[in-house]
Amino acid sequence: MEVLRSILSCFSSRSRSRTRAQSHALWSSGASDKNKSMVEQLQRYGIIRSSKVAEVMEAVDRGLFVPPGGSPYFDSPMLIGYNATISAPHMHAACLELLEKNLQPGMRALDVGSGTGYLTACIALMVGSEGRAVGVEHIPELVATSIENIKKSAAAPQLNDGSLSIHIADGREGWPELAPYDAIHVGAAAPQIPEALIEQLKPGGRMVIPVGTMFQELKVVDKKLDGTVCIRDETSVRYVPLTSKEAQLHAN
Numbered sequence: 001m002e003v004l005r006s007i008l009s010c011f012s013s014r015s016r017s018r019t020r021a022q023s024h025a026l027w028s029s030g031a032s033d034k035n036k037s038m039v040e041q042l043q044r045y046g047i048i049r050s051s052k053v054a055e056v057m058e059a060v061d062r063g064l065f066v067p068p069g070g071s072p073y074f075d076s077p078m079l080i081g082y083n084a085t086i087s088a089p090h091m092h093a094a095c096l097e098l099l100e101k102n103l104q105p106g107m108r109a110l111d112v113g114s115g116t117g118y119l120t121a122c123i124a125l126m127v128g129s130e131g132r133a134v135g136v137e138h139i140p141e142l143v144a145t146s147i148e149n150i151k152k153s154a155a156a157p158q159l160n161d162g163s164l165s166i167h168i169a170d171g172r173e174g175w176p177e178l179a180p181y182d183a184i185h186v187g188a189a190a191p192q193i194p195e196a197l198i199e200q201l202k203p204g205g206r207m208v209i210p211v212g213t214m215f216q217e218l219k220v221v222d223k224k225l226d227g228t229v230c231i232r233d234e235t236s237v238r239y240v241p242l243t244s245k246e247a248q249l250h251a252n
Contacts, residue, residue, distance in 0.1 A: 035061045038073040042093050053096045056125045059154040062089065065118035065146075080116050082139045083251045084240060087187060091237070092119050095185055095208050096126070098220060098234065102183035102206045108132040110178075110200065112171035112209075113187035113242065117146030121155035123185070124164040133158065135166040136175050138245040143168050172242060174200045181205060188242035189216045193231070203227055210239040 039057045042048040048057070066072035067080055077085040096103070096119075103109055103126035111120040114135030124133035137143050146166050150159050158164035167175060171186070172194045180202035186209035193209060198221065201207050207221040217233040224230065240248070 035063060035073060038062065038075070038089055041075075042090060047090050048093045048097065050097055050100050052126065053093060053100060056096070056122045057089075057093060059125055060118065060121045061153065062118060064152050065116040065121075065149050067116075080142065082142060083248050084113075084115055084139065084142065086116055086118060087239075092122070094218075094235075095119070096122060098208050099123075099183045099185060099206060100126070102204075103127055104131075104182075106130045107182040108178065108180070108202070109134070109183040109185070110175055110181045111135045111185050111187070112174065112197070113137060114146060114166055115142055115187060117149045117153075117166060119185060119187065120146070120164065120166065121150050121153050123183070124155045124158045127163075129158055129161055129163045131163060132178060133164045134175050134178050134181075135164075136169040136171050137166065138168065138170050139248070140168050170244070172196065176200060183207070184209070186210065186242065187239070189213070189237070189239040190242040193219070193221065194242075198223070198229060208234070210237050213241070 036058050039054055043054055048054050063072040066078050066086060070078045075089050077088050080086050103123060105128040107127045108131060109123045109127055111123055114120045114137045120133055120135035127133055143166050155164055169175060174196050179200035181200055182202050182205045184197055184201055184207035189210040189212055191213055193211060201223045203223050203225045205223050209219055210216050211219050216237050218235050218237045220232050220234050222230045
């Protein structure tokens with residue numbers, strides 16, 4: 001979940017070659033009014049390259065997960081209440097692209113800071129009913145809302161069969177009951193990578209997590225089969241902090 005002044009840097013060495021003018025044209029070119037158009041726009045600009053990511057983001061209508069009065073198909077974070085946001089579509093797409101190999105059918109994934117449930121629903125479609133998608137969110141009202149949102153979405157069958165679940169929990173502690181996970185997505189910025197999340201990552205698994213306070217980087221954490229951990233920076237970002245429920249609710 002990003003703050004509204006999200007900073008988009010680059011997604012790969014190839015995208016880092018874009019000029020400032022190109023980047024400005026991309027994100028100021030106007031919002032799509034339909035979910036499919038939003039996905040097609042992200043494809044045109046090379047943010048979505050995977051056909052599977054495109055298929056899933058078309059299937060899960062973002063409009064079901066943004067509060068009334070918002071602009072769900074505009075490429076920007078949106079306020080969802082409780083000092084939280086739903087990330088911009090380009091960030092959701094980028095994270096799904098980074099995690100795609102670890103979101104294959106039958107795999108297990110954890111979404112930390114699941115908010116209104118949008119990305120958790122996308123993840124659920126990627127791993128399928130034979131896999132397991134778990135969302136954790138420490139604001140009970142958002143958990144209740146996210147479940148209702150998912151019930152209206154393409155991921156409803158997985159909520160019904162139990163392969164998708166949302167839980168009230170401190171995301172910094174993950175959800176050890178269903179660990180280890182092939183993929184972990186974290187939707188808020190931690191001052192450092194929580195050790196509990198590294199422990200819950202399966203050997204061969206991958207985590208994407210924003211790290212930092214004033215200056216943040218989206219980090220890609222790969223756990224090798226021998227248990228060693230490799231961390232690299234992907235792009236500069238700006239997310240709300242991964243913190244306690246109390247600190248979030250009383251943030252200025």
